[in-house]
Amino acid sequence: MAKDFQADHLGRMNLADRRTVLRGAAAGAALFAPGAALAESGDLAAIRKAVAAGHDQAVQRLQDWIRLPSIAAENRDMEKGCAHMMALARDAGFQHVERVPTSGHPGVFATLDAGAKKWMGIYFMYDVKQYDPAEWSVPPVEARLIDKAGFGKVIMGRGAVNQKGPEATFLAALHALRAAGRKLPVNLVLVAEGEEEIGSPHFSEIVHRPDVLAAMKKCVGVIIPTGWQSPSTGGVAVNLGAKGVIEFELIASGEKWGRGPARDIHSSEKARVDSPAWRLVAALSTLVTPDGNMPVVDGYMDNVRPLTAREKALIAEAGRTMSEADAKRALGVERWIGDLPWQQALERLAAVPTINIEGLVSGYTGPGGKTVLPGRAVAKIDCRIVPNQTKDEAVAKIRAHLDKHGFQDVEMAVSGGYDPTETAEDSKLVKAELAVYARNKVPTTVYPRLAGSWPGVVFTGQPVGLPAGQFGLGHGSGAHAPDEYFVIESTNPKIAGMDDAAMGFVDFLYEIAAVG
């Protein structure tokens, strides 16, 4: 489900591109300016030298990793991928590295105790999205180093930006610190999963294991390493939260209904046989207003917390720096819901729960027609929920609503989802992120709540209860798409290459040590 999260950052839906607020000084060419904590540590020159010295090895490490694609949806090389993840952690200096079995594919729990005062949580995914080699201009898991016009030297391959590139960059930072003979300024807890691309269905089993939980609870916060600088501005978004999401299918079938056919039959029978497809249409039309834009599920909005004044102010600030016309063009949209003006459209995006039809499937779906009365009709639905709604509450209310309206037979098959996530703007994690970005002249947008979703609630929710977000310099794109890439050597002065991005992680760890 974290695909939802990335979708907001990458490609067409890149938030950083659209919502950039210049917060630092004027964006300049020389990336990576270390903070006081690092500059004053006396470690800087040595670490920078070690990063440069380790560059080829870091690139090789990333290439080797891309060449082992673990794909949970295909049950492909999951154990190998887990073992490789463990080896990567060990090599980077984690003293305790442990395979954590789950009801699904295994994860990894690792700790690096540098004897520092503070602990920081790091979240990795070792799996990648499926891919179709036919759609790629290069073989997808050869991890070729190629020149990309306007970007520089990039590694192209599945997982390059989502998420192995940024993760390998973080590991490069750890290697450099060790090679420079420096102890880490903070201790680390690493939790890694292999099911991110199928919605992290068992990730909480890893994080909630008592010893893992105990380690997590010592942390200042949790980040997933990212490389999402906008190539046009160098900017990134700092998101204080994200909507929760629920995915389910609503299924009307003759089998469950006791009316209509058990399978597709000849359409002439419609004159005497009920239709599950019409049943589905009737059930669907009870869920939302006739315009499709507001849930009318009984009690659904009871726990919706309106935007705070601060959240509205942040949205307004973001909105002033974005182009509404660009946003509409990027989405292929001429009008917002209800012809709302820009600011209200942005508020609605952050504030309003949705019930969306992501797919409809029934009967004959090929070209032309085929005269069948389908025995089954399916609507694929995703709901975005906001604080203080919960997944369990929303599922229960939709089920009760369908039952009350006489659709007890319409199945609701929930495949995944999680609650909204929130991290306080004044948390040490967010402050550290903003400080490092600002020093490095990376324009940032502080955004109160992503309309998309990521399972940050595993960290921000109980029992862990930590600030959690994304952090990283660097750039890549093409997550879930062909020709995914990650910039190794940047020719674009706005974005960091792998070495500068590694120094960004070093700086971030020193910053956490200082403010955490």
Added chain:
Amino acid sequence: MAKDFQADHLGRMNLADRRTVLRGAAAGAALFAPGAALAESGDLAAIRKAVAAGHDQAVQRLQDWIRLPSIAAENRDMEKGCAHMMALARDAGFQHVERVPTSGHPGVFATLDAGAKKWMGIYFMYDVKQYDPAEWSVPPVEARLIDKAGFGKVIMGRGAVNQKGPEATFLAALHALRAAGRKLPVNLVLVAEGEEEIGSPHFSEIVHRPDVLAAMKKCVGVIIPTGWQSPSTGGVAVNLGAKGVIEFELIASGEKWGRGPARDIHSSEKARVDSPAWRLVAALSTLVTPDGNMPVVDGYMDNVRPLTAREKALIAEAGRTMSEADAKRALGVERWIGDLPWQQALERLAAVPTINIEGLVSGYTGPGGKTVLPGRAVAKIDCRIVPNQTKDEAVAKIRAHLDKHGFQDVEMAVSGGYDPTETAEDSKLVKAELAVYARNKVPTTVYPRLAGSWPGVVFTGQPVGLPAGQFGLGHGSGAHAPDEYFVIESTNPKIAGMDDAAMGFVDFLYEIAAVG
């Protein structure tokens, strides 16, 4: 669209199986008992001998034909198929044989003037349905002769029963008459098309050509040769009409609507972007009652003619001889609409116009979910219409209804259809059919109106205005399915083999000469 028609007769939806009324004497073993007209002609023994003598050649003729599959949907061998159809007509004794170009694929017009008083129209299709060899137990166009348990020797191959087998059997009758030195008792007008399997979109161009029309208008009626005897009873249905059909897509799209996205975008955008999928759901729900069972399109029912007392009586007669439980089992249905009793369910099947959803397609349709807000949503619809509705009327009323309810943007893309067809029970054609069936102890069901559809209105409607239907002994099955077959030598005493079926056509032509 004639697939709709066959679907009612073949396989799971075999009407003859379900609605058989024993009209002749008790069904007996010895098939083919010639009528007085033929018996008294003195031609019988010679013709029977000629059919037997021509058997191998007739089988070879059918095999050769199956080995040349013409498939309009794939634009496969259409000119070759047309030329082959012309050669078949010439060989069978038609003196005038002409290729008739249309806006689509060509048809054939042929006449056989035997100097008889009466003319009979014959409708052939030379195309066949697509096929997937992987699904077949034999190569689909090798036309192998194989032994099929419970049936005897059959030819298995695409087109075997739909429609080349019965058509080749009709041609075998003509060859036998000539070989026996007998003139045909009636003259023939043959009209053949190559687009039956794509809904006969240009067939009326052939039939309405002035010289073809003039020839047709001399005819007593029109038949398509069939081989649809039930293997359990030997019975066939004599249908006095069929509902018309309209197939169209209703398409909601951001592009036409001016709201919602032009293409699939990330589903988180639902909070500020309208949804064409919800738009489609809203438009659909205006078309029918909430239970999906009755059109509520403005003015839609104005021209619906209720069943006559005679039609109700025929349905009641058919209903008494059928098993409701068997019908439900065959369809996988537990209850009829509104829990109607059997007789009313049968009346509804014949009498009520339908608006059926044959398919729903929007957004992500694969396994699991994908968080998109689709830019387009499509409902594939088929409507069955009854006398005195017309296709043009129904299309116009649905369009006007959508417009009136504010759905001007929802496209209605009509792909095909035609008006209902009706042939009078007391027409000479129906009388001749019933007489031949009765003589041959073939149980018949006279049914007022098929709930399915076939383009009989091309013949029964203006300007042709003839009785039109199906006629034939013999048996085959698997139209549009793998392992399609046609019985050549029957070991089932209820069904005729190819020779007896050919004699059935001979008898039918003599009967038409006598009563026509």
